[in-house]
Amino acid sequence: MLRTHTCGELSLADLGKEVKLCGWVQKSRDLGGMTFVDMRDRFGITQLTFNTDDDAALRASARELGREYVIQVSGTVIERASKNLKMATGEIEIKVSQLDVLNPAKLPPFLIEDETDGGEDIRLKYRYLDLRRNPVRNNLILRHKMAQEIRKYLDAENFIEVETPVLIKSTPEGARDFVVPSRMNPGEFYALPQSPQTFKQLLMISGFDRYFQIVKCFRDEDLRADRQPEFTQIDCELTFVEQEDILNIFEGLVRHLFKNIKGVVLNGFPRMDYADAMRLYGSDKPDIRFDMKFIEINELVQEKGFSVFDKAELVVAINAQNCAVYTRKQLDELTDFVKRPQIGATGLVYIRYNVDGSLKSSVDKFYTEEQLKAIADKADAKPGDLILIMAGAVDKTRKQLSELRLEIANREGLRNKETFAPLWVTDFPLLEWDEESNRYHAMHHPFTAPKPEDMVKLDTEPLSVRANAYDMVINGSEVGGGSIRIFNQDVQARMFDLLGFTPEEARKQFGFLMDAFTYGAPPHGGIALGFDRLVSIFAGLDSIRDVIAFPKNNAGRDVMIDSPSTIDEKQLTELSIQVKKKD
Amino acid sequence: MLRTHTCGELSLADLGKEVKLCGWVQKSRDLGGMTFVDMRDRFGITQLTFNTDDDAALRASARELGREYVIQVSGTVIERASKNLKMATGEIEIKVSQLDVLNPAKLPPFLIEDETDGGEDIRLKYRYLDLRRNPVRNNLILRHKMAQEIRKYLDAENFIEVETPVLIKSTPEGARDFVVPSRMNPGEFYALPQSPQTFKQLLMISGFDRYFQIVKCFRDEDLRADRQPEFTQIDCELTFVEQEDILNIFEGLVRHLFKNIKGVVLNGFPRMDYADAMRLYGSDKPDIRFDMKFIEINELVQEKGFSVFDKAELVVAINAQNCAVYTRKQLDELTDFVKRPQIGATGLVYIRYNVDGSLKSSVDKFYTEEQLKAIADKADAKPGDLILIMAGAVDKTRKQLSELRLEIANREGLRNKETFAPLWVTDFPLLEWDEESNRYHAMHHPFTAPKPEDMVKLDTEPLSVRANAYDMVINGSEVGGGSIRIFNQDVQARMFDLLGFTPEEARKQFGFLMDAFTYGAPPHGGIALGFDRLVSIFAGLDSIRDVIAFPKNNAGRDVMIDSPSTIDEKQLTELSIQVKKKD
Structure with missing residues (x-):
């Protein structure tokens, strides 16, 4: 020993x-x-x-x-x-x-301490040394504990973990696939799964009743700051359930995790439909750790001579409590914030509700103090509060005000990482219109069921059809989403048709699933939670990178092992492929 | 609801x-x-x-x-x-x-009953219907329960489950890699892991102390009957341990599984070194549900005028108890069995120890009954037993007799699927000579440590160097294997050198690991168990296919989803590759 x-x-x-x-x-x-x-x-x-x-x-x-x-x-x-x-x-x-x-050991290239002097690049190259540091290792221990608790909870709820294949079939729908040339089937390719979607549906058709899997998924997307080409999903599917059953079971999972991992008893777990989320927060993943709901004030401000408001489809305000003290400079910063290209607003109107009860706005020449007071009242503002107003086309303005709302909350310290506010957003639209490809896209995925009561609108006004689809949001992050699935082959065929598949394409890609629907497919639905994101929220981190043992950088490279790399000609020949770089 | x-x-x-x-x-x-x-x-x-x-x-x-x-x-x-x-x-x-x-449901193409009328091909094509049958679904429920129990046991033993990457780097060592072209790094490829070997060693260098993962691994090999291109491993690594610690912990795991899953308390869990396993059973994975050990009888049979034995390097016997009743036809079948091309023996000698105490052999003209009796005595034979003898070069003859031993056991019903006889085989040779490539191969893998006492022979007689490497065997199946690893960069460099790597190649492929050894690498070792195989043994099945939800066929195809498949030109162009089939 x-x-x-x-x-x-x-x-x-x-x-x-x-x-x-x-x-x-x-x-x-x-x-x-x-x-x-x-x-x-x-x-x-x-x-x-x-x-x-x-x-x-x-x-x-x-x-x-x-x-x-x-x-x-x-x-x-x-x-x-x-x-x-x-x-x-x-x-x-x-x-x-x-x-x-x-x-013995050479001197490490950075300090192995809780606070290190190493930059991101050097720490990724020597990831095995960075993993020695307590904060990094503790994230992975947390991840392990969470996985154990998830499995314990789901097992007790009669879920069976089933491994689905990693070498599957490429489909044109969704994000780009990673593909794997097949040596034994020259000229053909496997694809790595973006999710085990069709397999878990087949398991329901097989009568597994409740399936889960903590599983690696893959997307060959251009990597933004917080994306990884491989990521981990808590993938679940249930038979003979309605949306309500699924929301209850997975609210239970999240409560179980907070209680057993962090000793936190969650207060509420509210549900909000997509239309309300957009109307009240301008976002389908609102951060409800703080209130600051949107107040639509068209009727209070229009036709008073201020043309910016008059011609706007929507005039909408938020009440930044206790922010009347903001200086001219701070207000200018907020205006600059909303004018940044990634937000793209043209301006910002404020009403300062002074502590002495007087009201002062940036549009004083158009509105009387009484009119301003009416706005303040509608916004439930008190002396000391600051009202911020944006105007324009509905969708765009909501999105812009949503960013401002988060910015104010950041400034005011309303986004405490040890406060947890989960939320279900439900009733997402079934489809969205994609300008680029000039066709409908499935907002969730092509297997999502329309709400039965909206089925009649599928032909006449497809964009107003809601789906039995839901997202789980915690602290303004989308943690996961799911839906009740189509289980009828005719509805599925109609859906593929709406999405622009010819019957032949649908058959080629998803024939096995459509066939399966004809052999006794039960009603079913499910959810997939982003495990990396969930762990990062529990760890109080903004990025998923530090809850992943060996992450890749933004170019999709593992700089520690220096991958991807070239392979030799013999290997390429065996695989019946050749490298041909674009010019 | x-x-x-x-x-x-x-x-x-x-x-x-x-x-x-x-x-x-x-x-x-x-x-x-x-x-x-x-x-x-x-x-x-x-x-x-x-x-x-x-x-x-x-x-x-x-x-x-x-x-x-x-x-x-x-x-x-x-x-x-x-x-x-x-x-x-x-x-x-x-x-x-x-x-x-x-x-409603169309009539299924085969009966959804415990005993079905469907052939293998149709059941694979409609796998989702085959999965409705109790025996198949129960295998997957068993698999789920085993995974839960494995995680419970390892968690209690302070192991942490860490997910290692699936998109890694191709290495020329070992089996063929599946590769994944990188769109963002044109002309470069990821590889899918054959095992997380280097990552788990890095985790030990990071101080994780005890790691495990139930993880998919990939090998692009020509598929034999019971192989799958993707398979699942229980992958483990431990720090500050010796071989004995590892054997104890994983004997504990297997005992835990038998007890909690099957209610079976295992008797012994013997250890046998590789040399003994080869000498006594002609196999590095002996089935010890029954005895029938090899008895070497050169000194009893040589120089008696029977040239086949005289010129043989080894003459070796087994005692098939109670088989003296075998008919001429049965004995001919056994001879035909060992003469089959995949076994390749030239003949088989028997000694029938009749119930009346007389002895009769196929080589009576060379041996007196007294001489036959001496052989019978050495083989512990009793009246009613049958002694079977093979002769030739040591390695080949042992292998052939090993096959015969299993054949006799099959005929005699000695391989009951509800009897479980686990075994550790230890002290494997470090290297083997590969005729084809005219160089040494690592018998386990290039990271396996030579036994300290054999280090001196590394230069002089490398093939006699034993490794701290061990296999777990249950009922004659290799369930897993592992080793104590090299943790010193000089020893690792020497090993790569022996395996025919130039220093540059070693550096290019494994530089990160050699570097890691210089920053404080602890002694460590591990094991990987084949999860598919382990479940199949618990399920009493010969094949791993029916403990996998969606297996591939022998051509590596998923016939249900029809994968692999062609992908379109646009996708190939994005990936900077082209299909070029061999002529």
Whole structure:
């Protein structure tokens, strides 16, 4: 045995024991004739002591230890002179009788401490060293614990985890597929799954009743800041359920996780339909840790001579509580914020509801104080509040005001990472119109069922058809989404038709699923939660990158192993492909 | 709510309850004015009754139900007239008051019964229907339960599950990689992992101490009967351990699974070194459900004038107990068996130890009965036993006799699928010589550590160097294997050198790992168990195919979804590749 204990478990109860420990040198210091070494492993830190008076040679070896050396020591557990009660092992130390260096270490390229001096690039290249740091390792331990709890909860709810294939078939729908040339079937390719969607539906047709899988999925998209080409999904599907059953079970999952992982009992888990979310927050993933709902004020401001408002389809306000104190400069910053190209507004109107009860706005020449007061009243504003108003076309203006709402909340500290406000957004539209391809796209995916009561509008006004589709949102992040599925082959064929598939294309791509519908397909529905995102919210992180052990950079490269890389001609020939770069 | 209960839970305790159930029509029968329908879901079967006297129209609808129709019924739980105590719900039935067909079903192409009339091809094409059959679905439920128990055990043993990347780097070592062209890095490719080997070693260098993952791995090999291009591994790695620690922990895992899944308490879990396994069973994965060890008899049979034995490097026997009754025809069958091209022996010698104590052999003209008796005694044979002898070059003869040993055991019913005999085979050779490539191959993989005491022979007689490598074998199947790893960059470099890598090649492929060794790499080792194989053993199946939800056929095709398939030119162009079939 290389060790009798880990570095995190010895205490006063072990005084006098002969122990053997292994670990990394965190740091060491000399004090008179003594050397103290902090030895680290995953479980904690234990202090080692070496005394010249006891063994001069041994102490001399201890002084030669460098940071991150891997060592093995034997010794006796003794009580510490100066205790550190913040550490589990802080009341004891090991009086070392034998020291062996198992492996020396070069000086790491950055500090292995909670706060490091290493930049992102160097830490990705030496990811195995970055993973030694407590905050990074703790994220992955959190991830492990969450996965265990998810499986425990779903197992208790009668879900069965089934592994679906990774080598599947390329489909033109959705994002770009990663493909894999088949050596045994020259000229043909597998695709990596963007999700196990069709397989989980087939499992329902097979009578599995409740399926889940924590599973890697793949999308060959241009990588934005917080996207990874491979990501992990908690993928679920249920039979003989309605939307309400699914929302209840997965609200239960999230409550279970918050309770068992963070000791947090969630208050509400409200439901809001898509139309309300857009109307009240300008977003299908509103952050409801704070209120600041939209107030539509067309009828209060139009036809008073202010042409910007008069010609606007929508005039809409938010009440920034206690922000009347904002200076001219701060207000200018907000105006600059909404005018940034990625937001694209033309301007911002404010009404300052002063503490003395007076009202002052940037459009004073068009509105009386009484008219301003009417707006303030509608916005439930009190003296000391600041009302911010935007105007224009409905969809665009809502989106812009939504960004401003979040900006104010950031400035006012209303987005505390230890406050958690989950929410279901329901009744998403079935379709959206895509200008570029000049056809309808499925807002969720082509297998989502229209609401039965909206079926009649499928031919006449498809864009007003709502789906039995829902998203789970936590703190303004979309954590997942799902829907009740089509389980009738005629409805599915109609849907493919609306999405611009010819019957032949639909048959070629999804014939197996349409066939399956004819052999006794039950009503079913499901959900997929983004596991990376969920863990990052629990970890209080903005990015998913630090909850992934070996992430790729924004160019899709793993800079540690230097992948992707070229492969040799022989391999290409075997696969019946050739590289042909674009000019 | 679509249902109040499943089809597996109602009993006499529920008499009189108004319930709503959903499921598939298993079968129905008419009896006088009544129709009885067996409705099935994952949880069981519930009997529905329809009575013309109560509601003639309803009963008429029930008579129109076809097999596999999906239905929903409301009704009252009543006591059955003729009870079926073999079924959980066999004492009750549902007197139906409302029947809705949720989806009709075409007649399935094969019977959805425990014993089906469908051939393998049609069942793969309609896999979603095959998965409705109890034996197939139960295999996947077993798989789920085993995965849950594995995670529970490893979590309790302080292992952390960490997801390693699926898009990694191609390496020339080992089997062929599946590769994935990178759109963002034209001309470059990711590879799918054959195992997460280097990543798990990096996690040890990162201080994760104990890692596991139930993970998909990929090998682009020509598919033999029981291989799949994607398969699932229980992948584990541990720090600060010796071989003994690893064997103990994973013996514990297997014991835990047998106890908690099958209620079986394993007797022994013996260890045998590779040399003994080859000497006593001619195999590195001996089936020890039965004994029938090899007995080397060179000294008893040579120089007696039988040239076949005289010139043989090895003469070796097994004692087939109670097989003296084998007829001439049976003995001929055995001879034919060993002469088959895939075994390739030239002949088989037998000694029949008759019940009357006389001995009779196929080589009577060279040996006296006394000499035969000496062989029988050495083989511990008793009257009624049959001794079978093969001779030739050591390795080849052992392999041939090993096949014969299994054949005898099959004939004699010694390989009961409900008997479980696990075994560790240890001390594998580090290297083997590959005639084809004219160089050494790593027997396990290039990261396996030589035994410290054999290090001195690395330069002089590399083939006699043993590794700290071990396989887990159950009932003659290799369930997994692992090793203590190299953690020193010089030893690793020496190993790559032995395997024929130039320093530049080693650097290009594994530079990141060699670098990592210089920053404080701890001693570590691990194991990977084949999850598909393990489940198939628990399920009593010979093939892994039926413990995989959606397996591929022997040509690597998924015949259900018709994959792999061609992709369009636009996709190929984006990926900077072209198809170029060999002529």
